[in-house]
Amino acid sequence: MTEKKGLGEVQTAAPGEELRLRPGESELDAFMPSRRMTVNLGPSHPAMHGVTRAVVELDGEIIREMKLDIGFLHRGFEKSCENVTWTQCFPYTDRLNYVSSIMNNVGFALAVEKLCKLDVPERAKYLRVITSELHRICDHLTLVGAMGMELGAMTVFLYAVEARDIIWDRLAELCGARLTSNYARVGGVARDAPEGWVEKTGKTLDRVKGYVDEIDGLLSRNRIFIDRTRGTGVVPREDAIELGFTGPCLRASGEPFDLRKAAPYLVYDRVDFDIPVGTNGDNFDRYQMRMEEMRQADRIIRQCFTQMEPGEIAVQDFRYVLPPKPLVYGTIEGLMAHFKIIMEGIQVPAGEAYSYTEAANGELGFYVVSDGGGRPYKLGLRAPGWPMLAALPFMTKDSLLSDLIPTFDSINMIGGEVEQ
């Protein structure tokens, strides 16, 4: 009687067959064939951050099928990197996950340093961890705020944005930019922390903690918020592993996997922090992971502040790092090194390497191939948000249209990284 067609068309009943009664069946009990409605959410829709298009097939308000359409933000990141020097790739990585750009910088720098077999100075490692964790807080604040806002709690969003803003102030003092902060370099970091920055950042973190507690008070015990997020968008542990989840979304499902613990890089083995692990894998657990990770990031940063000692912020090897300006203008070796790095790029030994870091949304992987020249021969990116976004149709199948919103928020899809 009904024939199923592809997405974009409705399930139809032949004319005259709408109410065919079986023997002994009253009109009230008769099966009424309903038609599905295909609704196009996006690419410009308030809930679709960035520009994503979701074509949902609705039965009443229940999502029966969903098709995701990405690519509205595609910039050809991987290909663009092949045309610029290794150093010039850094600004491109900023635009991947634009809410936590320094994490991408660090991931890329680690990949190149693996090829170059460089070990960066201690202070640079600490600064990289500090800025990464600051950006982890920013990223999680964005998620929590956006989740609150799209569930109707606008006030939460503005608290989160204000907290993020004061962190950006500190990052701007460090690297000059607020949004696309560009801090890590091959062989170290761009600049040392200015005088008094550590104390100022400590105070900023106190304020951020205040905001986080306030958001916690507004949402974590809010009946409506819990009703909206508990039991929606559930991904059981096995499914989460099968679907390739990483990061907070995987941990929310109960799998205690965090690259900072599993394969510590930089100085993560020297600081003491906990990994929150959820049990249900629903939206509320994913939200809780973010809230707790912000507190843990706070702990990490404070420990780094006490452990960090003055010293070099980049390797003193002018094949990889620009020499200081007095050397460039005063000596022929300095000038040559400067010229070579700028014009030809860092000569990275031929080979391939994969760097994995725990970015805010999960494992951020950079696969780089070098032919020994100044530019990447090939570059591949494992965007942390992509597996979660790809699982969205699975997570929202047969749930209400309203559940799509917190689910879409809690995976923290960032257009820049999944569309590369």
Place this chain on the structure above:
Amino acid sequence: MNRLIGMVVLIGAVVAGLVGLSAAFYLAAGGLAWVFAEYLGAPPSFGAAIANVVTLMLVVMMISGSLLTVAERKWSAMMQNRIGANRIKVLGSALGGIPFLAADALKMLTKESAPPRGRTRVLYEMAPALAFAPVFALFAIIPLGPPIPLGAIVDSAAGALGSAGVALQVASPDAGLLYIFAISSLAVYGTSLAGWASNNKLALLGGVRASSQMISYEVSLGLSLVGTMLAYRTLRLEEMVTAQGLAVLGPVPALGILLQPVGFLIFFASAFAETKRAPFDLPEGESEIVGYFVEYSGMKFGLMFLAEFVEIVVLSAIITAVFLGGWHPIVVSTEWLRQTVTPLWFGAICGGAFLAKMIVLMWLQLTIRWLLPRFRFDQIQKLCWKILLPAAIANIFITAGALLLDPSMQLLAWIGVATIVIIGAITAAVGRAPAPGEHDHAAAHAVAGH
């Protein structure tokens, strides 16, 4: 300390302004009543009603409705550590954002209307009016001030004419509260037709959500007020207000909120759902389905937007009249006041008290709107049919039983006091903030990883 003094002065000024405003309304109503009676031979209630339509429905309701748009911006800004609308400056001062009123109106009126293709033309054009008109008409039966003799307003009115009562109320039908139910249930047509006629799937979803939500909540809305009807033995709002001035427990007046705390909560929740504002803003749900008015632009949208704010005003007015003692200035005894000041000032102070209570309730609604997230569709129905409706029915039976046992309402008042205490205790126990150690790392347990 300076801040405290400033706030006290501000509140005093606002209350004084409201009293002055009510006095002006009485003068207008009395004046027009006298003119009609003297020169046209019409009954004085005729002229008073016409004056009240202008002053109460156009001035009070429309102005407070449009001021609420600014108030919402400013109040939400205060809640969110922002400054709020302040870019329009008149002689170098932002005037608290009030010039935005004019700017918004101008913007709405001059915007291009972009009607969608394939719309159902008549219904599409009619929907904003259908959304706005019923809400507007609701205000007609609100008793804003007590009746005072015409002679006290206009000196030259004497005799029978002088003793005719002038009240700040447009109409006083026998049906009273039933009028409210009847008219407020018409409001659903505007929203569902807007969704239906727009030829837009998202708008259609919004319209369907609106109709199911509003029709469901109408049931608990109606049943929640049955208790008050039983207690005060009347449907007329002005008689309810008068009854609320009588003492029931010693000097404590028989306020609706005291006799019917459960009815108050149910009515507030249901009426809030009828206004379609957060946390009940599913028909709009801007992050999900954008809203039933997604295809409306310009002043057509403005009318729907304004209807929402006018609903706030009307809801505050009804709650004030039914549950908060109406125009009785609770802080001082009404009888004492009646004997102390002249009738005109007595009316003016009572009217000011009504308006002040309304302002507090509007503020409460704005606060709730900016504090809470949105419900889900099935949860909103569950709340209505499984919680509010049984509670309302139980409330009716308990109220009726208590009144049967003790017609003097004292037993009912004691039950109300007990309910308030119980609700307060439950709220204090459940709403307690968790101790710091309890949840600091509740979600976290250290795991070393693989």
